[in-house]
Amino acid sequence: MFTGIVTAIGTIQSIEDRGDMRAVISCPWDPEGIAIGASIACSGVCLTVVDRGGQKGDAWFAVDISGETVSRTAQDQWTEGRKLNLEPALKLGDELGGHIVTGHVDAVGRIASKRDVGGSHRLEILADKSVAPYVAEKGSITVDGVSLTVNEVADEADGDVRFALNIIPHTGEVTTLGTLDEGDSVNLEIDVLARYLKRMQALAG
Structure with a gap:
């Protein structure tokens, strides 16, 4: 669950076709704070972190994106160099600053x-x-x-x-x-x- 309050802008560094698509996204976070299996909303799309690395302030994380997700999201969103709005999932006690957002594109x-x-x-x-x-x-x-x-x-x-x-x-x-x-x-x-x-x-x- 999310709030629609963006905390960072990320950039798609690379795209790899593995049947599903794997995207590596750079971000200004601390990689130690990005958990494998965590949910991150990427321009409104809830995706699961499958890998991460880098250093504090210059981190990256990887997500797998299904063909279904690609077909239902904005044209050209999943391309190298594309900027994405990033929001980590809510934690218990976080402020609900926007409104309840699921990360599912309608x-x-x-x-x-x-x-x-x-x-x-x-x-x-x-x-x-x-x-x-x-x-x-x-x-x-x-x-x-x-x-x-x-x-x-x-x-x-x-x-x-x-x-x-x-x-x-x-x-x-x-x-x-x-x-x-x-x-x-x-x-x-x-x-x-x-x-x-x-x-x-x-x-x-």
Whole structure:
């Protein structure tokens, strides 16, 4: 379980095809604090550490990524040199600073527009109709592993959904969201509470 509060930006150092894909990701952590078998959210994707090394401040860890995961995540995410938002799994007693995040990608969205508003970036994301019932104004959504608040929602004629987010300068600097541009793909995870509410409504109906 995660909170959507990114603690570091990592870089994919290498990709190896072993049937599944193995990625080695560099990060500014202490390798002694990265446990084999631990879960780390990588731009919103929960992955298991299978190896680690390096030194404090210049560490790396390896993860195996299935074909299913590759097919359901953002285009070109698993390429050498790609920057990833990193968050280790919650520990008992950690602050829940964002919202409850599972690290399971529900859909891939696309940046439909980006413009400056004051010192912030306003992003509009276009997403598939499968997630439309779960996106609400002032509700939470995870974009590339970052917990964000939805500012506006508009339903498209074809059933898809367009929603707006505000990326403040701090968030843009400490995550990869500041480098996003129109046309880029992003991993989306809906709020787990919205998921259960939708299920309850379906059973009640």
